[in-house]
Amino acid sequence: MTTGALSRPDALPRPAAAAGAATRLLRLAGDRADVGQQLRATLDRLRRRWSAEDVDDWAEGALALVHANAGGRCLALFCRLTDMSRGAGAAALAADACAAAELARRAGSKAAAAALEAAPAVAARLAPPDRARWWAALSRLARAAPDCVEPLVERSAIVLAAGGAHGFKDFVAAGLKAGGGDRGRLKAFFTLADPAARRLLERSAGEGGFHELERGLVLFGAALWGAPPRLAALEGVGAAPAAQRVSLAGDLIRMPHVYRGVPADAAPGLYRAALAHAMAHRVFGGPRRPAGKLKPLQIALVGLIEDARVEALAMRRFPGLRALWGPWHVARPVAATNAALLMGRLARALFDPDYEDPDGFVAKGRRLFADASGRLEDPTLARAIGGLLGNDIGQMRLRFDPKGYVVEPLYRDDNLGLWDFGDEPDAQAEEIEQAVDAARPRPEEDDDGRVADAPPREEAGRAREVEPDGAGQAIASYPEWDRAAGVERPRWTTVRDAPAASGDRRALAAALEALPGFRQRIARLVRGARVGRTARLKRQPEGFDLDLDAAVEAGVALRVGDIPEERIHRADGRRARDVATVALVDVSESTRDRVGAATVLEIEKLAVAALGAAMDAIGDRFAVRAFASCGRDEVRLTRVKEFSGRMDDAAMARLAGLSSGLSTRLGAALRHAGAELAPLRSHRKLVLALTDGEPSDIDVADPLDLAEDARRAVLALRRTGVDVFGVTLGEGCDARIFGRANTLPVRRIEELPARLSELYFRLARL
Amino acid sequence: MTTDLMPGALSAHAIRDEPYYRAVGDEIEIFAAAYAGRLPVMLKGPTGCGKTRFVEHMAWRLGRPLVTVAAHEDLTAADLAGRFLLAPEGTVWQNGPLTMAVRGGAICYLDEIVEARQDATVVIHPLTDARRALPLEKKGELVPAHPDFQLTISYNPGYQSAVKDLKESTKQRFVAIEFDYPAPAVEAEIVAREADVSGEQARGLIEVGLRSRNLRGQGLAEGASTRMLIHAGKLLRAGAPVDAAIRAAILLPITDEPDLREALGAAIAASLPAGLAA
Structure with a gap:
């Protein structure tokens, strides 16, 4: 049996094995007032169907529930499950009971009862091995976040529908990861109140989602209409899945995360069709009109005519759009049982001149639309034709369900943007827009595309408003690799601009001078580095x-x-030298550790001070960022030195003012360094990460996750032509992140010049 | 016309047949006026919009030979002015293309002058002001410009990096004529003529060009040039299917980024009628 591991937990206390499990069960619980009778009845029934051994197996499971103090309700529900799943074997049922007992111990009998209550429905959906996965995922959740078990059990059907048992397991893993240690966030995730959870469910249904396609869509829109469209993903409300139709609000086009049931290879075409339709509204549509006293059916019909009108105009301008939209018009002349079906056929008839439909209503709509073909630019056209057709459909006595109605075909929008319902939707649009803007990664750029070189904000008087906890303003968000799920989670980390403190630069300078010849050796190395562009020499x-x-x-x-x-x-x-360098200084708590006589952070400061002075002297472009994190929403970056600034007293003071604290989310810091280097025009680009080499964060249980993410960030940077080197301080550093050749272990500060010369040697050869 | 009177070396540079050029504004009049005053001219504009063709046309119209030098990052002053070479009897002076034009009264066209080394851009300074002379430093000679000599340079401010900009002292010596891609109807006429395709096909190719030019700054440094559209047209003319021709002449050369290429390809497909896009 595949579920054997769960079926006989040896840890359970067992009375003398002489008596069979069924006998022991009856002895312990047979006389209970609440379930005694039900247990005896179930056992009687099972004895008629099964061998004595099987019955004992089953009873072993029930005993596990008794020993876990799961309560009468759990036993009763287990009997119910047994009755309802006739086809299931004794071992599988016992496994269910043992898993429920485990839940009862970890998360309480209420959670176990909820799981047993949901079990028959789950059993109907999943084969035994998958059922075990479901139980195992719940058990994992019970260990990490017991109060989330019940909410998730109640939503099992939704989660299983999206991704099956494997998806369920991944969902739990992702939820634990997303929530970190925060109970509130975990709860929000597993009650599906967190949009991230819903997004995950939608994405697990298939690839080809909005986030993968967004950039291509913006380019497509820009190429066709001249200006890049503003796009955002639609968020669902509450546990309801997000809508499956595009929605227009203000100048924002909101698109579904995924179109469920659409194969991945058809998704790009569908999204393009949807964008082109939305843009047709935008370009050829009129202003919003008051809905007034129009009935839902009339509103739907006017929307349908308006769709046809703007599409016809758009196809005059871009004839190839017909091929983009055509495949999604699949309505056929079958017997119309309700108004929505007939309207789908009308939509096709107005779009597709070759479509044949015998229905009189469809023919009339076609005729009215054809008669108006000379004045398609008239925005009131839809209202007029829609009004006429509305009367007809009313007389046909076809049922119209306004709540269940969705615009067909799939690529069209919900048409709510056409109407003014008098509820100030502008304010709503603005709200959405603000939320979208806040979430958008946006390294601040000035006119020529460089990352703004505003002076670091140590002077409190000039500082922008900073959140009181010092986490700083969000400046960008980056994806992160999820090792367990094997996917990249978009917009997972938020990088914040943390203010710099001012420290004692004189002490730092003195410490640097105290190292004999150190500064000079570094300066010589930097000066001698062959990092220029090649040229013909005469x-x-x-x-x-x-x-x-x-x-x-x-x-x-x-x-x-x-x-x-x-x-x-x-x-x-x-x-000429042509190199831009970002030094990333790890200032996490672990940099407090001592390496020899000094702490990691002290060594880092000395190294950066010497490097900074050397690069400053010969005019290399050089920036210094310190990073530490407190969960994925708070990757703090401190700007110690800008590319444009000098390594002057103020920069030295900021460097001296760095202090150890929080965790190391190296991947996000690397991605941000890459984003800062991207707009620079330099022959060579270099990221120098000074770290103790062990990424970790409070919301990530397995440090390997972040190490793998950092490794992937390094690879991604390398693909864009940025060389990444890790100066790793302290023992036990993992060479996998930066690659063996690009890892420069430094155990004492005196070793730095030697490692640096290796770095420049490699750089010259690359 | 006056080709017979030209020194031997320049006769090869004479333009005998009229190069096709479709004027889009007053550029012909401006150039002719500048030539009448022997003022140096700077042609500004994106790649492939007809700058070189325009100079050829003007040289033909004015009856002057045209000496064209494509500047590159190794181009030095000596490459323009000339140098001593060794012959059995001793050193001989070999005129560079610029000296040849200065002596013979040709129009000298320096294409993408900013690509050249600094010393090469400075050597043209004395030719572009009242002195109108070319000093040959190595030879110790000052060559006065032939009365018919004129200097024209091209300059594309868009794609050079900030480090490679013309010096202010160079820029201010020139009369500038700005070029851009012609209006769609005119560009269609040009493509139809140059590639020998139908008006409908040419109009379709113009749509393709517009799509790509919309992406200028969105990932593309430049949109598809008129020259690119003509290339696509020539492929069509030779019987290539439309999508293959557009792919080979435009999509593949213009970008290496797969996302961008796919988005542009989809936008192009959306803007062409089904018959043409097939």
Whole structure:
């Protein structure tokens, strides 16, 4: 049996094994007032169907419930489950009971009872191995967040519908990860009140969701209409799944996270069709009109005509849109049992001239629309035709269900944007917009696309408003790799701009001077680094080509009897330095650890001070960021030095003012460093991460998760041409994040120059 | 016309047949006026919008030979002005293309001048003011410009980096004519003529160009140039299917980014009638 592991928990206390489990069960619970009779009846029935051994197996499960103090209700529900799942074997049922007993111990008998109550429905949906996965996921949740078991059990059907038993397991894992240790957040996630949870469910239904396609859609929209459209994902309300139709609010186009049931390879086309339809409204639609006293049916019909009108206009401008929209018109002339079906056919008839439909209503709609083809620009057209058709459909006595009505075909929007219902939807749109803007990653950029070089905000007087806890303003959000699920979670981490404190720069400078020759060696290394762009050099002693001018001069010299100059070649060489560097300084709690005589943070400060001074002296572009985190919503980045600023007293004071605290979310910091380097024009781009090499955070149980995420961030940066090096301080550093060759272990500050020369040596060869 | 009177080296640079050029504004009049005053001209505009063709057309119209130099990052002053070479009997001076034009009274066209080294841009300074002379430093000679000589440069401010900008002292010596992609109807006429395709096909290609130019700054440094559209048209003319021609002449060369290429391809498909996009 696949569920064997659960079926016989050896940890359970067992009385003398002489008596069979069924006998022991009756001895312990057979006389109970609440379930005694039901237990005896169930056992009697089972004895008729099963062998004595099977009955004992089953009773073993029931005993587990008794021993776990699960209560009479659980026993009764177990009997009910047994009666309801006739096909199930004794072992499978016993496994159910043992798992429920485990839940009872961890999360209380109420949670166990809820699970047993949901079990028959789950059993009907899942085969035994999958059922065990469901129980195992609940058991995991019970260990980590006991009060979330009951809410999740109640929503099992929704979660299982989205992704099956595996999806359920992943959902629990993702929820525990997303909630971190925070009970409120966990609760919100597992009651599906958290939009992230709903999004996860929608995404688990299939690939090809909005987030994957967003950039391509913006480009598509920009290419067609000239300006990039503003897009956002639709959030559902409460536990209700998000809508499956586009919704227009203000100039924002909100799209479903996924179109459920649409295969991944059809999704890009569908999203494009939906965007093109929304843009047709935007470009060719009129202003919003008051809904007034129009009935829901009339509103739906006017919307249908308006859809056809703006699409016709859009296809005049872009004829290829017909091929984009066409495949989604699938209505057929079948017997119309309600108004919605007939309206789907009318929608197709107005779109597709080759579609044949015998229905008189459809034909009339077609005729009215064709008659008006000369004045399609008239925005009142839809209202007029819709009004006429509304009367007809009313006389046909077809049922119209306003609550269940959805616009067809799939790519069209809900048409609520057409109407003014008098409930100030503008305010609503604004609210949505603000929420969207806040969530959008937006490194602040000035006019020429560089990340703004505002002075770091140590001067409290000029500071922007900062949240009182010092976490700072959100400046960007980045995805993070989920190792367990094997997917990248979009917009998972939020990077905040944390204010810098001012420290004792003199003490730092003195500590630097106290290291004999250290600063000078670093300066020499930095100066000697071959990080320039290649260029043709003339008058070289050797090379691939003759330097014509030098060769002629040498020839002349030979003829007049002079000693010719030997350097008559041209060669490739490196010219001006052209490198931009970001130093990322880990200031997490663990940098308080001592490495030899100094703490990790002290060594980091000395290294950055020496590097900064050296790069400043020769004019390399160089920025310093310190990072620490407190959960994924709070990755704090402190700007110690900007690319444009100097490594002056103020920067040294900010460097000296760094203090250890919080955790290490290295991946997010690396991605942000990459984003800051991206707009710079430099031949070489370099991220130098100074860390104790062990990413961790309070909301992540397994440190390997963040190490893997950081490794992927390094790889992604490398793909964009940024070299990432890890200067790892302290023992036991993992070379996997940066790659063995790019990991520079430094155990004492005196080792830094040697490691740095390795770095520059590698850089010159790359 | 006057080609017979030209020095031998320049006769190869004479333009005998009229190069097709469709004026989109007053650029022909401005250039002719500048030439009448022998003022140096700067042609500004994106790649592939007809700058080079325009100069060829003007040289033909004015009856002057045209010496074209495509500047590159290794182009030095000596490459423009000339240098001594060794011959059995000793060193001989070899005129560079600029000196040839200065002596012979040609129009010298320096394409993408900002790509050249700094010393190359400075060597043209004396030619572009009242002196109108080219000093040959190595030879110790000052070559006065032929009365018919004129200097034209092209300059695309868009795609060079900030480090590669023309010096202010160079910029201010020139009369500038701005070029951009022509209006759709005019561009269709040009594409139809140059690629020998039907008006309908040309109009379709213009739509393609507009789609890509909308993405300028959204991931594309430049939209598809008129030259690109003509290339696509020539593929069509030779019998290539529309989608293959657009892919080969426009989508593949213009970007290496798959997302961008797919989005642009979809937008192009959406803007072409089904018959043409098939």
